[in-house]
Amino acid sequence: VSAVVDLNADLAEGFGRWSLGDDMALLELVTSANVACGFHAGDPAGIRAVCERAAERGVRVGAHPGYRDLAGFGRREMHVPRAELRDDLIYQLGAVRAMARAAGTDVSYVKVHGALNNRAVWDAEQAAAIVDAVTGFDADLPLVVMGAGQLLDAAQRADLEVVIEAYADRAYAADGTLVPRSRDGAVLTDPDRVVEQVLSIVTDGSVRAIEGTLVPLRARSVCLHGDTPGAVTLASRVRAALDATVAVRAFA
Amino acid sequence: VSAVVDLNADLAEGFGRWSLGDDMALLELVTSANVACGFHAGDPAGIRAVCERAAERGVRVGAHPGYRDLAGFGRREMHVPRAELRDDLIYQLGAVRAMARAAGTDVSYVKVHGALNNRAVWDAEQAAAIVDAVTGFDADLPLVVMGAGQLLDAAQRADLEVVIEAYADRAYAADGTLVPRSRDGAVLTDPDRVVEQVLSIVTDGSVRAIEGTLVPLRARSVCLHGDTPGAVTLASRVRAALDATVAVRAFA
């Protein structure tokens, strides 16, 4: 259905002594790099290193802010009031923009991380805080969102450019939401299944839900995970399959 | 010796539930607000609140970054390698610039905080990191520095605009450096002595050292502390004494 698709992954998710995933290998494969902003992961030197390499490879840099929760990697839902969450996000966006510019590139889009992204599907207050943050920081930045939910609605109401993404390796439920990680089968590990899902999304605009039904899902970007074993190999297969089918190109 | 002087104070030095000093009262008295950037103090919502009020009052906002050390309030010297320190600083500068712009103003200068500022007097590596950070972030920003030392030298070599500041309530040694806080008499608490020191600096370009000698000190800005008991009263007296003597105006 689409002649062009973007491929994104979460990068710079180490912190100090700790690294996570093979950022440099993934930067050879993706067209957009979601760069952690320091609150759930990502230290300034690591953010710079990813931005520098992204600049060299022509990969677009997106800011990927999350909850202030290093110990939980931003994967634990937190109740943060709207104004406070907005300011936490603007702070992170500004910090990563400074690092990106120092590295010779810039922040070209925003995608929020982890539990915040999941919660913003149903929590109108946190969805509003995210939209407030992008609007207050730089209203020209596209916001990457899931195919349905409060965040998508709020972003559209605020006239932000939205980019709907699909997950390569996450199972979908019949209502188009992600199957929670706590459920069996939530993460696809069979490379053939992952490639099949990606091609179904890109060429048919739909995804096979865990219940077996076909769910419409029109995505301009496909998200790969970089922190799983075999992530680079899987990413290579997805990229090759996409290259054989559509043009793979950043949206921003 | 100077018809104009700036009055600065460290603000937004609370964190979450904790506040420090009376930011709003001080914003009625100073012309430049050194805004904490989140690593030694300062959370995004608190940074915004100070920036918004500064914008309303016409007070200039400076970024006031420090070591990543909330528990030590940035007052404990740390050995941080040059590139890592540079990136920690750029991150903070970008974060506070985003908050300032969201609040309707901007970062107009840089002044580093606490132990980092003190160490940069003698540590050429950390001084270089600070200069790298300002240069890499926005080379047009003036850097507020003490009247002598490695940081001043490095900033001048890099053609940064430097603004020399003097401390209203800190005792000076005969060599023009600050008497360390650990020594008796390091902090002036008698308001008359503080006013006297400020006027001596502004009108004579010199300060009476703790040893009794007169030390030349030509400062374009005077620093007040906001976190001591009686800080606001003292600041009012200093401001009144300056208003009666020179024009009090931001340098940036």
Place this chain on the structure above:
Amino acid sequence: VSAVVDLNADLAEGFGRWSLGDDMALLELVTSANVACGFHAGDPAGIRAVCERAAERGVRVGAHPGYRDLAGFGRREMHVPRAELRDDLIYQLGAVRAMARAAGTDVSYVKVHGALNNRAVWDAEQAAAIVDAVTGFDADLPLVVMGAGQLLDAAQRADLEVVIEAYADRAYAADGTLVPRSRDGAVLTDPDRVVEQVLSIVTDGSVRAIEGTLVPLRARSVCLHGDTPGAVTLASRVRAALDATVAVRAFA
């Protein structure tokens, strides 16, 4: 209804440069000190200082652990899985016990802080984690809880000693729960009203709900807040009113 009551307050809730409330004044008035454990507030030196003074004044020390959330002061609900929350709590209990012993006293009871305490009223998983922690750390420690809810039930099922507490300055709803801070009238500020509520609890075993009805509330301990303006004055009045009515004595 009771000849004896305990008076507790949350102490050691500063962090590094930041202080909160007048710990030393409150230690003259309370019989039990809930000592912050470092995750939502409280640094080791501050914890020691409160424990040392509590030891001198014969005030019992309780551990007062919370979510790992300095920026939110433990007042933001977090979704933390049961085993992880249990371990976060045991870590804090052990840390504060070590500080208490180094200060010549010991941890004599446990009371969880803020949003964790509130959430454990209805969240059975987090309530279970708290009980797991006390059981796994030292099953002889009493647990201070609110008058109803999942935490009370879970603690009783595990045969922990429970101590029900009432809040001196928080309004109650007709169902015996606290009126959320976000609602008008949630915090009582009129000292006469506070004293009246405390005496009603202690002598009648009931509290006047915000709706006007009388709610039964049999509490062995009354909680004062130390971080509000006028906290010490209010605490003095409550202590005097109690001294005139019952014996004020630690439960542990």
Place this chain on the structure above:
Amino acid sequence: VSAVVDLNADLAEGFGRWSLGDDMALLELVTSANVACGFHAGDPAGIRAVCERAAERGVRVGAHPGYRDLAGFGRREMHVPRAELRDDLIYQLGAVRAMARAAGTDVSYVKVHGALNNRAVWDAEQAAAIVDAVTGFDADLPLVVMGAGQLLDAAQRADLEVVIEAYADRAYAADGTLVPRSRDGAVLTDPDRVVEQVLSIVTDGSVRAIEGTLVPLRARSVCLHGDTPGAVTLASRVRAALDATVAVRAFA
């Protein structure tokens, strides 16, 4: 020279989502596990997991506290006043003891981490703080130290049991100190050289310094690093070589 030697490694050095080294594999090879205490690395759940496995394998658990510096992994020197450092250490010791006991074992010794351990060789104030902490927490715990320096001296003056350790894979200078990591050749990567150094220490009581001279070094414990590539393979070789030569047994 010694019929018995202990083999120790730093474990539990992950944090939240981030892991470091293969703790479970190393627990098959060492006799003592230095467990990170949460300030430079180590979260409660990770600490428990290592302690549980150590208990199963009969490996002794030591507390391995460091500076409060997650971003720097405790490898950046910090100036922390003596009383504050002491309390930071007692807090960590108590926290890990609680985790160890909940896991069915206990803390049997103390070894400080990283830059703190290095600095305590020459900084008498920080050395004293470490001794204060062990004395104030549990004076029966042995302290693992390097073969010379202020910490060794202070511990002996305080009648603490000291256990001198040698590093398997770090080059020594002619004065018996470690070659700083910043110098070429500071870390031995050739397994044959590592085994040779370990056997020289254990059987001859000396080590070949980087300058070529033989330096006396009588160590009761040998330290392996677990966070380098090939760490487990190297540890296996060292263990096998030691098993063929002496009895490998915990000192505590």
